[in-house]
Amino acid sequence: MAVYTVTAVAECPECFGEVELNDVMENEIVQCGECGVDLEVMGLDPVALDLAPEEDEDWGE
Amino acid sequence: MAEPSRDEAERVLTRLVEIPSFSGDELKASSYLVEAMGGLGYDRYEVDAAGNAVGEIGETDAGQTVVLLGHIDTVFGDIPVRVEEGRDGPALYGRGSVDAKGPLATFAVAAARVGSEWAKRNSTRLVVVGAVEEEAATSKGARFIRDRFDGTQEPTPDFCIIGEPSGATRITLFYMGRILLEMKADQPMMHSAGPNPGVGTNAVDLWNWIGGYADSFNRDRNRMFDQLRPSLRDLRTWTDEAMRDLVWTKIGVRLPLGFDVDAFLGEMWDWARERVQEQASPPEPPYVRGADASPQKLHFGDEELRLEFRFHGYEPAWRSGRNSALVRGFLAAIREQTSERPRFVSKSGTSDMNVVGPAWQCPIAAYGPGDSSLDHTPNEHLHLDEYWQAVLILESALRRLA
Numbered sequence: 489m490a491v492y493t494v495t496a497v498a499e500c501p502e503c504f505g506e507v508e509l510n511d512v513m514e515n516e517i518v519q520c521g522e523c524g525v526d527l528e529v530m531g532l533d534p535v536a537l538d539l540a541p542e543e544d545e546d547w548g549e
Numbered sequence: 550m551a552e553p554s555r556d557e558a559e560r561v562l563t564r565l566v567e568i569p570s571f572s573g574d575e576l577k578a579s580s581y582l583v584e585a586m587g588g589l590g591y592d593r594y595e596v597d598a599a600g601n602a603v604g605e606i607g608e609t610d611a612g613q614t615v616v617l618l619g620h621i622d623t624v625f626g627d628i629p630v631r632v633e634e635g636r637d638g639p640a641l642y643g644r645g646s647v648d649a650k651g652p653l654a655t656f657a658v659a660a661a662r663v664g665s666e667w668a669k670r671n672s673t674r675l676v677v678v679g680a681v682e683e684e685a686a687t688s689k690g691a692r693f694i695r696d697r698f699d700g701t702q703e704p705t706p707d708f709c710i711i712g713e714p715s716g717a718t719r720i721t722l723f724y725m726g727r728i729l730l731e732m733k734a735d736q737p738m739m740h741s742a743g744p745n746p747g748v749g750t751n752a753v754d755l756w757n758w759i760g761g762y763a764d765s766f767n768r769d770r771n772r773m774f775d776q777l778r779p780s781l782r783d784l785r786t787w788t789d790e791a792m793r794d795l796v797w798t799k800i801g802v803r804l805p806l807g808f809d810v811d812a813f814l815g816e817m818w819d820w821a822r823e824r825v826q827e828q829a830s831p832p833e834p835p836y837v838r839g840a841d842a843s844p845q846k847l848h849f850g851d852e853e854l855r856l857e858f859r860f861h862g863y864e865p866a867w868r869s870g871r872n873s874a875l876v877r878g879f880l881a882a883i884r885e886q887t888s889e890r891p892r893f894v895s896k897s898g899t900s901d902m903n904v905v906g907p908a909w910q911c912p913i914a915a916y917g918p919g920d921s922s923l924d925h926t927p928n929e930h931l932h933l934d935e936y937w938q939a940v941l942i943l944e945s946a947l948r949r950l951a
Binding site: 513514515516517528540541542543544545546547548549 | 648649713714719720722724772773774871872876877878880881890891892893894895896897898899900921922924
């Protein structure tokens with residue numbers, strides 16, 4: 489399985505603080521060290537972050 | 550072999566829904582699914598010793614094993630199988646269309662679309678299971694598969710996907726746990742005008758004791774999924790031919806992650822001993838961890854008041870991690886196939902994730918099309934556009950595991 493990782497600094501889309509990324513993969517969930525929000529790595533070249541998927545609460549099965 | 554088309558995918562789903570398969574009576578549906586897997590190009594397919602429909606794609610000694618564990622049984626209810634056109638397109642009505650033949654058919658077709666050639670080229674073994682008795686507290690089919698892939702007989706899976714309706718653009722990562730408790734109390738028959746308040750109060754007091762335990766446990770736990778959640782499922786009183794008054798109650802308790810069920814039951818046994826004023830050394834506490842689904846009983850008291858407890862169906866809560874190749878693959882696949890943002894889901898019920906998650910300790914997620922608020926309802930139906938979307942998403946997510 490070929491896995492590509494990146495080490496970089498990116499901007500948090502929530503608080504615009506700097507997020508340090510160490511060996512992250514595409515679609516990995518990381519946390520902003522400044523505001524604490526969960527983020528998803530959307531791309532590696534260039535590095536892009538977006539808010540991570542939200543968590544719904546359901547009943548079932 | 551050509552990839553199964555949407556028409557073929559809908560035929561498999563519709564036929565599967567048409568065949569009734571209430572828990573414990575799944576053979577006809579399992580046989581059909583196995584036959585369909587053969588037609589879809591699976592390398593191996595059989596109804597196993599537990600009655601599960603099992604199909605495999607790829608070599609048995611492949612470098613990685615992915616188990617797609619759906620369930621083929623349904624709860625009771627005869628919903629006429631039909632397709633109705635609605636605002637959201639055609640919808641298939643029928644028992645099990647959502648819970649969980651829709652997700653199971655999604656597994657069967659998506660794995661076939663990935664195909665044997667791809668699986669062999671990428672040293673991947675796909676095992677699709679339609680497990681029996683998921684809707685019963687026994688989870689017989691999932692336990693059989695769990696024990697088969699125990700790392701000795703067969704390799705422990707590298708990834709597992711549970712077939713349940715998360716909705717095509719969501720992934721379920723958490724299920725609460727559960728334990729079922731039954732208590733029967735009996736005492737000599739007596740006049741209702743006497744000083745004894747009646748045998749039924751034993752059940753009421755037990756319910757109140759559990760409620761008090763839950764209130765205490767839940768203090769400062771605001772999220773539903775962090776709480777202990779009891780429900781009173783049944784309560785009956787009667788008098789038998791031996792002239793004893795009896796009460797029987799069944800209580801289900803939904804369990805949060807990491808809940809110490811043995812400590813909870815230990816305190817309940819203390820409550821029971823105190824109630825019957827039992828001075829003798831207590832019975833050996835039947836710790837439930839590792840006890841699996843086997844019902845266990847515990848007796849207290851004497852001729853004046855006898856209490857009998859039975860507990861079964863214990864499953865611990867299970868939460869899967871968000872940072873696995875499996876979850877990353879799903880997130881990318883959902884974005885690739887739809888314009889929607891993917892979402893995670895936590896569920897207050899249980900599924901076969903609770904059975905295999907603790908044993909396999911591998912990346913695991915539940916996935917499948919359908920609205921789980923329709924589970925077990927007379928209005929159960931699955932939108933066919935969403936079904937096909939889920940097939941394409943799952944196919945893409947599986948390919949990303951290579």
